[in-house]
Amino acid sequence: MKKKAKRNQQRQTGKRAINRTYKSTVFIMLFEDKKNLLELYNAVSGKHYQNPELLEINTLENAIYLSVKNDVSFVIDARLSLYEHQSTYSPNLPLRFLFYISSEYSVMTREANIYGTQVVRIPPPQFIIFYNGEKEQPERKILKLSDMYTVQEGEICLELTAVMLNINQGFNEKLKETCKTLGDYAEYTGRVRKYARKMGLPDAVERAITECIQEGIMREFLEKNRAEVTYMSIFEYDQERHLRQEREEAYETGRKEGFEEGSQAVICDLIRKMWKRGKSIREIAEDLEADQTFVEEIVERVTEQET
Structure with a gap:
């Protein structure tokens, strides 16, 4: 029991350290609240759990995983779920999830005898991506690790499947109605992006936050964390825009110079x-x-x- 308590303390300490750095995101802040996360899990899974304390939340603690900054993982119903928000589509997400789940299983079985004759039980994983980027994507998309293999085998020995759900306006509306917190989050980020096309980013974020508070969209969360959300939103959107510009520049360079x-x-x-x-x-x-x-x-x- 003492060892378990110590591990939980280490997890919580690592989580707090991450969540107060620039690596944090609004998505993590919002859904590390157990009540919000349980609401999201019920909406995605069709379950009806009422007690948020059933959740054991884990976030990425090691520096090697800090770049995968939007992850929230948790255990409930004997299942290990990993939820990630993405504003930029990447076909490499299954590989990133593989790295993460391997690390998580390693931590979970640290005290187990994996060389013994008894089966070491592990929770089955679930990988969900909530996408709200500008690039057009379908309402639901399946991403598979096997799609990344250089050779396509008839029998796949290692597979990992992730589900990407588009939460932009007009997509997965029933899901967003069932989980109001997710719908509010999508509305807020959509407004930031919309206003950023017309004005400076700080002004766009400020306007989106003010409007959402006035209209009851994430009101309590935004009032409580206004300064931090402002900083994170500016950083996230600025980073998204920077990465998009880098890809466009690299692509054009590749077309003009790479072919030669x-x-x-x-x-x-x-x-x-x-x-x-x-x-x-x-x-x-x-x-x-x-x-x-x-x-x-x-x-x-x-x-x-x-x-």
Whole structure:
């Protein structure tokens, strides 16, 4: 019992340390509240739990995982769930989840005899991504680790499946109605993005917070944490915009300069393989984070060469 209490204390200490640094996000702050998280879990799973104390919340504690800054993981109903918010789509999320779940299982079984003859029981995992980025995405999308493999095998020996739910306006409205906190969060972040197109980012965040408080959207949370939410929102949106600009610049550089260095052959081969595996042009463009018109040009070129 003492060892367990010590581990729990270490978890809580690590959690507080992370949540007071710039690595924190509004999503983490909002859903580390057990009441809010239980509401979200019930909405996603269709369960009807009432006692928030059933939740055991874990957040990423090690420096190696700080870049995966939007994670909230927890254990309930003998299941280990990991929820992550993303404003930027990444096909690499299954690999990141694999790193995380491996670390979490390692901690959970630290005192177990994994070399013994008795089965070491572990909770089954669940991976959910709540997406509200600007890039168009379907209402629901399945991301698989096997889609990242360089060779597609008939029998997959290691698989990890994550579900990405689009929480932008017009998507998964029933889910957001069932979990008002999630709906309010999506509304707030949507307003920040909308106003940031018209005015400076600090002013956009301030206007979104003021309006949400006046309209009863996350009122208590925003009133209590206004200064911290303001800082985090500015950092998050600024980082999102910076990463988007970096990708666009890198893509243009790759098109103009990379092809001259032989990159065109590599990209064409990758697109050809994905096309032959039955992926659509849109899916290929999404997976490679490339312009759809560019992928169409490569597919047409490859098709002409093979006919």
